[in-house]
Amino acid sequence: MLIIFVTLWLFWLSVSDMRCCRVPVWLLAAGGMGIGLALLYRGNADAPIEVLKGIFPGTVLLGTGLVTKKVGYGDGITVLLLGMLLGVGRILILFA
Numbered sequence: 001m002l003i004i005f006v007t008l009w010l011f012w013l014s015v016s017d018m019r020c021c022r023v024p025v026w027l028l029a030a031g032g033m034g035i036g037l038a039l040l041y042r043g044n045a046d047a048p049i050e051v052l053k054g055i056f057p058g059t060v061l062l063g064t065g066l067v068t069k070k071v072g073y074g075d076g077i078t079v080l081l082l083g084m085l086l087g088v089g090r091i092l093i094l095f096a
Contacts, residue, residue: 002038013078023074035085054083056084
């Protein structure tokens with residue numbers, strides 16, 4: 001069920017980005033809150049370490065966007081949020 005919500009969220013982000021060339025902050029915030037709730041619901045012991053490892057690719061993408069201005073901030077935030085949810089192994093596969 002979570003995969004369906006994340007897919008719809010990503011679809012909505014993509015459509016908004018293609019139409020307006022930007023992503024609404026409220027849509028990123030809504031996804032962040034949903035991912036936060038999913039992490040709380042999961043509640044396993046090693047979650048904080050996995051979340052920190054998972055946000056690394058998003059942090060790198062945000063840093064790249066800040067330095068080069070070639071990558072949008074919405075892209076970096078989206079990868080950061082997905083990294084929190086998926087973990088470092090899956091987000092690196094998705095990111096590559």
